[in-house]
Amino acid sequence: MDTLFTNFSLPAGFRLHLFEVLNWGTFDGFHRVEAHGQTTLLTGANGAGKTTLVDGLLTLLTPPGRFYNQSSGTETRQDRSERTYVLGHYGRSAQDGHLEARADALRQPGCHSVLLACFRDERGGQAFTLAQVRRFRPQGGLNVDFLAIPHALGIAELGALDGAGEWKRRVKREYGGPRPILFDAFKDYRDALLGAFGMRTKALTLFGKAVSMKVLGKLDQFIREHMLEPGTAEEDFKKLQVQYQQLLESHQALEKATEQLRLLDPLPADAVRLRQAEARLRELGEVRKAVSYLLTQREQTALEETYDSQADKLATLNFQLEKQTGELKNNRQREKELEQAVKQDDASHQLEWLNGELEKLQTRLVEQQTQQNAYNTLAGTLRLSSCPTDASAFELQRELVGDQLREANETLTDTGELGRQAARVQQLAERHAELSHEVKRLEQQPPTNIPQRELELRNKLCQHLYIPADELPFVGELLRVREDATDWEPALEKLLHRFALQLIVPEAHYADLTAYVNTTKLNALLVYQRVAAEPLVLTGSRQAAPAARTVATKLIVRKDSPHRDWLDQQLRTRFPHVCAENQAELQRLDQALTREGLVRNRSEHRKDDRSGHRNAAEYVLGWESGAKLRRYQELLLDATNEYDTVQQVHQRYLSKRQANQATRDRLYDLCKFDDFAKLDVPTTQESIARREQDRHDLLNSPGTEQLRSLQTQLDVLVARSNFLELEQKRDLKRSGALEEELDKLRARIDECQTELQKSNSPTALVIEAAATYLPALEAPSNSVSAVERLRASVIAKVDADQEQTKQTKEQAGAAVRRIMNSFANPKLEVSRRFPDWSADVPSGNADLDALDDYLQVHQRITQQELPQQRQKFEKYLREETADGIVAFREALQKQEREIKQYVAELNSSLRGITFNHQPAPTYIKLMQRPTPNQRVRDFQHDLVQAVPDRRGIQQDPAAQQQAFERVQTLLERLRQEPEWRQQVTDVREWSVFQAQEFFQADEQPVPGKLYDGSGSLSGGEAAQLTYTVLGAALAYQFGLNRQQQGGIGGGRSFRFLVVDEAFSKLDPDKSRYLMKLCQQLHLQVLVVTPDDKITVVEDFIAACHYVMCRDKKHSFVLNLAKEKYQDLRQQFADGLLSDVAGLEVVSLPLSTTTNMPPLPLN
Structure with a gap:
C-alpha cells in the first residue's frame, strides 16, 4: 500500500502559491508573498512585520476568536486584533491636551482590508483561492465577506471593492458555479475549504496550533484533540433521545392510565352499591x-x-x-x-x-289535730318536746325556738368559703371534661398534635371542597423538635405556636378554598399560606445547611412532604433566631431565643409565662401524637385526683350548710305556730x-x-x-x-x-315484598290495639331498613364523590407528573349527576386506553428503543474500531520515520490500551445491560418494568449530566495512548523509552517527540495518506505548514530532524524565524521572503531567490541595504502552471 512518503515527479497536494494582503497591519496598500508551492523562509528583523503576515495566513485558515501574535509563543491576549490590523495600528503617542497615549493608525475606519491566498495542486492540475474582505459597518463593527473560489485568483481580479456590493455580484458571475463561493459566516466558508482540500474537521485547529507549538504536553490529550475525529455521539444521542422521548411519553401515558384506573377502579362497585341502595329505597x-x-x-x-x-x-x-x-x-x-x-x-x-x-x-x-301533728313532727326533728298542754309552756318553747332561729340565720349568712369551693369544683370539672375529650380524640383520630377546634375547622373545609385532609396540612404537622434538642422544646413551642396552626394551601386548591372562606362565616380564626405549585428553589444549594444554632437547626421537617422546601425557607426567613446559651449571648444578638422562652427581635423582648400557657399538653409540633396523648393522660389523672379531693371537701361544706339550712327552715316553720288555741286538742275533745x-x-x-x-x-x-x-x-x-x-x-x-x-291498591309484586314484614297478616286479631301494635312494629322495621339503606346510599354516594373528586382534583404530585390530566376529566362538577360520565371514563380506560398504552409501550421498548440503543452502541463501537484502524495506519507510517540514530536506528509506535477510567467502563457495562431482552419483556411484565428502569437510568443520566455524557460517549476517551520507541532492526521496544508526553524529556527530545507526533497528526488531518486512496476529499490533500520561531531554542540536529520530517511528509513549509537563525534551514528552502519596515510604520516584503538572499544577507544584517529596487523574485522553478483549471468540488 502507498505510504505517507510515496515519491512522485510532481509535488502532491495543495500548496501555497501566493499570499496577498491589502491594508493589513503595517502593510499599507498591496503586498504579495510568492511561495510557488516551495518550502520558503519568512524572515526579517524583529518588529518588521513577520508575525503580521503569519496572523494574516492564520486568519484565512483558522476559526475566528484566536489570540493574535501567538506565533511568537505568547499565551495571552495582546493588543493586536482584527480591528487594529485593519486600521493599521503601529504605535502609541500622546495627543495634544491628553495625558493618556492613543494608538497611531495608518488608516481610517472607512477603509477596506483584504487577505487572499491561492493554493495549487501541481499534480492534480487544480487551484483554489481563499479570500476575506473586511470593511467597517456604519455602526462601527467589522463586516467580513468570506470567499472560497475554485480558481487561481489575486486581489486584482476581485476588482474595485465598492460599498454597494457590486464587486460581489461580479465575482459570482465570473467565478461562481453550482456551489456557493461567497459566504457571510466562517462556518460555511470552513466547510467549503475543508471539502476542497480533503481535510478533516480538526485540520484547521491543528494547523493553527502547529504554527507555534513548541512542546507536545500530554500525549493522550494531544491525540484525542488533534489526531482523532470527535465522532457523532452527540448526533447519535439526539436520535436516541427522540426514540427515548417517545418511550417516555408512552410510559407516561401508561402510568397515567394506570393511575387513573387505580383511582377509578373502586367506582363501578360503589356505583352498583349506590344504585342498589337507590332501588332498595324506592322498593321500601x-x-x-x-x-x-x-x-x-x-x-x-x-x-x-x-x-x-x-x-x-x-x-x-x-x-x-x-x-x-x-x-x-x-x-x-x-x-x-x-x-x-x-x-x-x-x-x-x-x-x-x-x-x-x-x-x-x-x-x-x-283542724287542731292536724296542726298539732305538724308541730310535733317539727319539734321532733329539732329535738324539742312535743306540743305543750297549756299556754304558758307553749310561750316559753316559742321563745327558745326564736333564739335558735336567729343563730341559724347568722350561720347561713357566711357563704364565702362554700362559694370558693363551688367555683373551684366547677373549674376542675370543666378542665376534666376538656382533658377527657382530648384524650378520647387523640385515641380515636389519626396522629396529630393540632387542637380539636382547628381540626374540626379543617374537616369542615375539606368536606365542603372534597379535599383529602392530608392535602391541607397544618404547619405543625410537618415539623417536630429534634431528639437532641428536647430541652429547647418549650421555648420552640411558644415561638412557633401561631405559625404551627396555619394551614398550607397548595395552588391547586387555593382559589376554591379562598372563595369558600370569603363567603362563609367560620366562627373561628383561620390563617393559611398559599404555596406555589412548582417546587420552591432555595437560593444556593437545596442541601445548604441553615445558619448555626438557629431555630431551623433544632427542628426536623417531614421528609415526605411536598412542602419541605417552602418550610425550609420559612424557617430561615421568619425565624432566624439564634438559640442563645446565656444572657450575654442574648444581648449580643439581634434575634435570639433562650431556653426559658425569652424571645428577642432586635429592640423588642417578649416572654409569656402565664399559667397553663403552652404547657406540654398544648404542644402542637409533630406528626406523632403518642407523646402528647401520654401527656394528656397524665394531666387527666392529675385532674381527676385533684377534682375528687376538692369535690369531697366541697361536699362536706355543702352537706353541713344543707343541714343548717334545713334546721333553719324547720325552726322558721315552727315559729309560725303562734296561737295555742289552734293546738288545744284536749279542750275540744x-x-x-x-x-x-x-x-x-x-x-x-x-x-x-x-x-x-x-x-x-x-x-x-x-x-x-x-x-x-x-x-x-x-x-x-x-x-x-x-x-x-x-x-x-x-x-x-x-x-x-x-x-x-x-291510595292505589298495591301490586302483587309489592304485596309479596311486603309479606316479609307481615308474617301474621292472614291470621288477623279482632283487637284494634293488636293492629296498632302490629302497625307500629312493622312500620318501625320498614323505617329502620329505610334508614339503614339511606346510610348505605350516603356511604356509597360519599365514596363515589370521593372517587370522582380524587380523579377530578388529583393530588399535587399527580398533577405535576401528568400535566394533561385535566383533559380526561369530565366537564362539570364531580357530583352524582356526573356518575355516568365517570363510569364511561373508567370503561374507556379499562377496555381501550390501558391495553393500547400497554401495547404501545411494549412495542416502543421492545422495538424502537431497543433498536435505538443497539444502533447507538454499534455507532460507538464502530468509531472505536475506526480509531484502532487509524492508529494501526498511523503506526505503519511512523515505521518509516527514524526517530533516533544512536545507538541504533529507532522508530516511534503509538500504543493503545483500554482506559482504566471507571466511569467509562461503567458506562460501557450499563450500555450493554440497557439493551432490552425482547423476548423476556414480551412474556414477563416485571421484566418489562426492569428493562424500562435500566433504560431510563442510563438515558436520564446521559440527558441530565452533559459533562458525564460527553466524557463517556467520546470514544476517544475509551483508550489511553503512549508512544513507545522501538529498534528498527528487530522491532523490539527500547528500554525506558515509553512516553506519556513530553513533560519528562529534555528540550530537544521534547521537540523531537512533539514534531514526530505532530507530523503524524498532520498526515491524518490533512489527508496526506489519502492522496492516492480516495476517501474524504476524493484523494485531495493539503500540504502547507507554517512553522514560526521553531529554531530559536533547538540544537541544529533537532532542527534538521524537523525539516527532514516535513520533507518526508511532502509538506511545503513556510519557516518563520529571525534572520540570525536561518543557517539550519538553508539547505531546505527554495526562496526567502524578507520583511522590512520603513519609519517603523510601513512594512513591505521582498521575495528573493535563496542565492540572492545569501548574497545580500550580510548587508541586511548590517542595515546597509536601503535601495531594494529590482530585488523581488518574479518566479521560482515550480511556478510553471500559470492557467490552472477550476477545482472540481464533489
Whole structure:
C-alpha cells in the first residue's frame, strides 16, 4: 500500500502559491508573498512585520476568536486584533491636551482590508483561492465577506471593492458555479475549504496550533484533540433521545392510565352499591305504602267490630240509667215525706241543734289535730318536746325556738368559703371534661398534635371542597423538635405556636378554598399560606445547611412532604433566631431565643409565662401524637385526683350548710305556730264528749219512740238514695266515655276509608315484598290495639331498613364523590407528573349527576386506553428503543474500531520515520490500551445491560418494568449530566495512548523509552517527540495518506505548514530532524524565524521572503531567490541595504502552471 512518503515527479497536494494582503497591519496598500508551492523562509528583523503576515495566513485558515501574535509563543491576549490590523495600528503617542497615549493608525475606519491566498495542486492540475474582505459597518463593527473560489485568483481580479456590493455580484458571475463561493459566516466558508482540500474537521485547529507549538504536553490529550475525529455521539444521542422521548411519553401515558384506573377502579362497585341502595329505597317506599294500605284495611275491620261491640255496651248502660233515674225519683219523694213527719215531732228541734254543734266541734278537732301533728313532727326533728298542754309552756318553747332561729340565720349568712369551693369544683370539672375529650380524640383520630377546634375547622373545609385532609396540612404537622434538642422544646413551642396552626394551601386548591372562606362565616380564626405549585428553589444549594444554632437547626421537617422546601425557607426567613446559651449571648444578638422562652427581635423582648400557657399538653409540633396523648393522660389523672379531693371537701361544706339550712327552715316553720288555741286538742275533745252525752240523753228520754222510728227510716232511705246517685254518676261517666269512644272510632273508620280511597291498591309484586314484614297478616286479631301494635312494629322495621339503606346510599354516594373528586382534583404530585390530566376529566362538577360520565371514563380506560398504552409501550421498548440503543452502541463501537484502524495506519507510517540514530536506528509506535477510567467502563457495562431482552419483556411484565428502569437510568443520566455524557460517549476517551520507541532492526521496544508526553524529556527530545507526533497528526488531518486512496476529499490533500520561531531554542540536529520530517511528509513549509537563525534551514528552502519596515510604520516584503538572499544577507544584517529596487523574485522553478483549471468540488 502507498505510504505517507510515496515519491512522485510532481509535488502532491495543495500548496501555497501566493499570499496577498491589502491594508493589513503595517502593510499599507498591496503586498504579495510568492511561495510557488516551495518550502520558503519568512524572515526579517524583529518588529518588521513577520508575525503580521503569519496572523494574516492564520486568519484565512483558522476559526475566528484566536489570540493574535501567538506565533511568537505568547499565551495571552495582546493588543493586536482584527480591528487594529485593519486600521493599521503601529504605535502609541500622546495627543495634544491628553495625558493618556492613543494608538497611531495608518488608516481610517472607512477603509477596506483584504487577505487572499491561492493554493495549487501541481499534480492534480487544480487551484483554489481563499479570500476575506473586511470593511467597517456604519455602526462601527467589522463586516467580513468570506470567499472560497475554485480558481487561481489575486486581489486584482476581485476588482474595485465598492460599498454597494457590486464587486460581489461580479465575482459570482465570473467565478461562481453550482456551489456557493461567497459566504457571510466562517462556518460555511470552513466547510467549503475543508471539502476542497480533503481535510478533516480538526485540520484547521491543528494547523493553527502547529504554527507555534513548541512542546507536545500530554500525549493522550494531544491525540484525542488533534489526531482523532470527535465522532457523532452527540448526533447519535439526539436520535436516541427522540426514540427515548417517545418511550417516555408512552410510559407516561401508561402510568397515567394506570393511575387513573387505580383511582377509578373502586367506582363501578360503589356505583352498583349506590344504585342498589337507590332501588332498595324506592322498593321500601312502595313496601311502606303497601304495608300501610294492608294494615289500614285490617284496622278498618277491627275498628268496625269494636264499634259494634261498644255500641251494644252503650245501649245496655243507657237502659240501666233509666231504671236508676226512676228509683231515685221515688226515693227523693219518700225522703221529703219522712223529713216532714220528723219536723212535726216536739224533740226534733233540740236534736237538730245538738247535731249542728257536734258537727262544728268535729271540724275544729280535725283542724287542731292536724296542726298539732305538724308541730310535733317539727319539734321532733329539732329535738324539742312535743306540743305543750297549756299556754304558758307553749310561750316559753316559742321563745327558745326564736333564739335558735336567729343563730341559724347568722350561720347561713357566711357563704364565702362554700362559694370558693363551688367555683373551684366547677373549674376542675370543666378542665376534666376538656382533658377527657382530648384524650378520647387523640385515641380515636389519626396522629396529630393540632387542637380539636382547628381540626374540626379543617374537616369542615375539606368536606365542603372534597379535599383529602392530608392535602391541607397544618404547619405543625410537618415539623417536630429534634431528639437532641428536647430541652429547647418549650421555648420552640411558644415561638412557633401561631405559625404551627396555619394551614398550607397548595395552588391547586387555593382559589376554591379562598372563595369558600370569603363567603362563609367560620366562627373561628383561620390563617393559611398559599404555596406555589412548582417546587420552591432555595437560593444556593437545596442541601445548604441553615445558619448555626438557629431555630431551623433544632427542628426536623417531614421528609415526605411536598412542602419541605417552602418550610425550609420559612424557617430561615421568619425565624432566624439564634438559640442563645446565656444572657450575654442574648444581648449580643439581634434575634435570639433562650431556653426559658425569652424571645428577642432586635429592640423588642417578649416572654409569656402565664399559667397553663403552652404547657406540654398544648404542644402542637409533630406528626406523632403518642407523646402528647401520654401527656394528656397524665394531666387527666392529675385532674381527676385533684377534682375528687376538692369535690369531697366541697361536699362536706355543702352537706353541713344543707343541714343548717334545713334546721333553719324547720325552726322558721315552727315559729309560725303562734296561737295555742289552734293546738288545744284536749279542750275540744272535752266539749265533744259533753255534746254527745246530751244527744244520747235526749234520744233515750221517755216519749221519743216515734221520733227514733222516723229518723231510722229516713237514714236508711237517704243512704239508698246516696248510693243510687253514686251509681248513676259512674254510669253516666261510662256512658259519656263510650259515646266519645264511638265518636273516635267512627272518625277513625272514616279516616281509614278516606286513606284507602286515596291510595292505589298495591301490586302483587309489592304485596309479596311486603309479606316479609307481615308474617301474621292472614291470621288477623279482632283487637284494634293488636293492629296498632302490629302497625307500629312493622312500620318501625320498614323505617329502620329505610334508614339503614339511606346510610348505605350516603356511604356509597360519599365514596363515589370521593372517587370522582380524587380523579377530578388529583393530588399535587399527580398533577405535576401528568400535566394533561385535566383533559380526561369530565366537564362539570364531580357530583352524582356526573356518575355516568365517570363510569364511561373508567370503561374507556379499562377496555381501550390501558391495553393500547400497554401495547404501545411494549412495542416502543421492545422495538424502537431497543433498536435505538443497539444502533447507538454499534455507532460507538464502530468509531472505536475506526480509531484502532487509524492508529494501526498511523503506526505503519511512523515505521518509516527514524526517530533516533544512536545507538541504533529507532522508530516511534503509538500504543493503545483500554482506559482504566471507571466511569467509562461503567458506562460501557450499563450500555450493554440497557439493551432490552425482547423476548423476556414480551412474556414477563416485571421484566418489562426492569428493562424500562435500566433504560431510563442510563438515558436520564446521559440527558441530565452533559459533562458525564460527553466524557463517556467520546470514544476517544475509551483508550489511553503512549508512544513507545522501538529498534528498527528487530522491532523490539527500547528500554525506558515509553512516553506519556513530553513533560519528562529534555528540550530537544521534547521537540523531537512533539514534531514526530505532530507530523503524524498532520498526515491524518490533512489527508496526506489519502492522496492516492480516495476517501474524504476524493484523494485531495493539503500540504502547507507554517512553522514560526521553531529554531530559536533547538540544537541544529533537532532542527534538521524537523525539516527532514516535513520533507518526508511532502509538506511545503513556510519557516518563520529571525534572520540570525536561518543557517539550519538553508539547505531546505527554495526562496526567502524578507520583511522590512520603513519609519517603523510601513512594512513591505521582498521575495528573493535563496542565492540572492545569501548574497545580500550580510548587508541586511548590517542595515546597509536601503535601495531594494529590482530585488523581488518574479518566479521560482515550480511556478510553471500559470492557467490552472477550476477545482472540481464533489
